[in-house]
Amino acid sequence: MRTCLLVLYAGLFFTSCSKPYEVFDIFVPEINTEYDSLFFQELITGKVLGKVPLNSSQKSFSFPIEGQLLASIQVKGSDKSYLTILGPGVSKSLKLSGNFFVTEESPADSMDNVIWHSTNEMFSRYAGLIFRVDHPESVKEKFDSLINARDKVIKHLEPRISDSEKALLNYQNQARAYNFLMYYGRIIKGFEAQDPYFDFIKKINFFDSEAKSLPDMLLFKYEIELLREQDSIQDIQTFLGEIEKKTENLDLQNFLKAYYIKSVIEHPSYWRPHEQLFTSDKITEALEGEKSNPYSLLINRASDSFFSSMAGVEAFNFKAKKSDNSDFDLSNLKGKVILIDAWATWCGPCVKHRPNIIAIAAKYQNDPRVAVLMVSVDSELDRWKNFVSRTNPQGFGIEVNIPNGINDIFGDKYLVKAIPKYFLIDPKGTIISSDLPEPSLGMEKMIEFELEKM
Incomplete structure (x- = not known):
């Protein structure tokens, strides 16, 4: 007789003794761990395929899946992950390796x-x-x-x-x-x-x-x-047509079109020949043209981020935690010119540019008109706190953390899909720029220009 398994479907847990749909099985070992759960996430789309509680007495779990895909296994609260190939009928046994899980055999x-x-x-x-x-x-x-x-x-x-x-x-x-x-x-x-x-x-x-x-x-x-x-790509539709012409598999074709639009919105510097094509009007046209695409959710999420992070839009009010565990609310800085640095301790370029950001924070430390806000998206809070105390002992600027902030609403609203990323917000709470250059005299000149208008 088949063992009844805990099944996650449509966001709900329930017990099932049969498989009315295709699933993959996960088996976790008896372990003592500080982590409370791990999750399986589709590598490219970020879709969560299943979440496993680690402190449960149940060790066998099933989750619905439509076809083979590549996923990451990640422990909640850890930045480390492990890749796994999942699909209908696949069974994977896990073991703990350091502070992340891997599959056995x-x-x-x-x-x-x-x-x-x-x-x-x-x-x-x-x-x-x-x-x-x-x-x-x-x-x-x-x-x-x-x-x-x-x-x-x-x-x-x-x-x-x-x-x-x-x-x-x-x-x-x-x-x-x-x-x-x-x-x-x-x-x-x-x-x-x-x-x-x-x-x-x-x-x-x-x-x-x-x-x-x-x-x-x-x-x-x-x-x-x-x-x-x-010589050039004339418009978005030209490249979408190229995808259609060269991709016979219709499902892959739809996926590539949706992923292309998503990718250029989120990572324009990787797509320089296309960058000038993606204006707000053209993105709206692309959304309309691909509204029946089965992968349209990929586009919609990226486009929502694009429009919410545009210059001239009211900055999304987010909450975070300071290193002393006190609460932070962006709205409390209204009336100031706000420079935001989205970063993480595991990001090499972020660490490289951090001394320059701290220098800017030090310059404006005693100016009540300016706030330099360093928003860490680290998941490992102790690592972030230790890094902050070591690299910014004088406490210049405001250091806050949003755990896994790239995948949080903060990452969505500010289009933080790659870091470091820098924003400037005016005293009224309106975004001046959501794509500032790296910390430099140019960045300081933008701040000074806003101060002159106050």
Whole structure:
């Protein structure tokens, strides 16, 4: 007889002794841990697939799922995560490894995490080479060798993994490496699409639904191919048409269109040839055109953030906690020019620019017309508190925390999908800019300009 399982469906827990729909099963061990729960989150969309209470006597759980996808396992209150491949009929047993959970006896999961981490390690290992002016071909060779080495491991694993797992691993192997090479060429080096550097797009194989696990690679490929045919991208619909023309799988096609619109709104600096296309009018048109897209929720959430963080819009009033655990309310700063720094201790660029932000906070420390607000989105509060006391012992500015703030309403309303991010709000509570440059004299001049108007 099948054991009755605790099932999460439509946000409600109930007990079921059968499976009227497709589910995946999760088994957690008997452990003593300070954490109260963990959750499974779809990697790209951020959709929560299931939440598991760790202090419950029940150790078996089932959650509904429609098809294979890549998810992260994350403990509430920790920034660390582990990737897992989930799908209908999949059963995963978990074990605690340090302060995060991993799956047991799942070679596909282990390999996907190796792909993820080894790509990141390549960046740190060859940082000197990557930032040299004259060695783009050497950078490509390094990442090609990484793809080949991981491909051999995937082939070795074939007897122990399913065909669908193999397809996803093959895609992840290419996508993680080529995504970096795209970023390197498009952003770091600023090469034009016609540059021979991008000829590696010819190596990108055809992929199907597994491309939803990391869609940027295909979109970047489509962009380069289109720009090699014409000098510029004329409008949003032109690129949406390119996606439709080159993607046979209708579900993947709809996903790529929704993800493209979402991505350019949330990360415009990654999409420079498209950036000027995304005005408020054009986004409204795109929303109307894709309203029947089954993935329209991806677009809607991003567009809501775009419109709520535009210059001229009233700044969303948020609450946070100070390092002494007292409450903070943004509305209490009304009447001041407010500079907001959204950051985290785990963000390298945030830490790099933090001394400059603190210097600006020190400059205006005794000016009652200015507030410099440093909003941490760290989940690990003790780590944040220790970092603040070490790096800002004089207590310049206002230090507050919103746990996991990128995924909180704060992140939605202010379009905080990448950090650091800087905002300026006027004394009336209206957003002046939600995309300030990094801390510099330019930022100070913007503050001074607002003070002159007071």
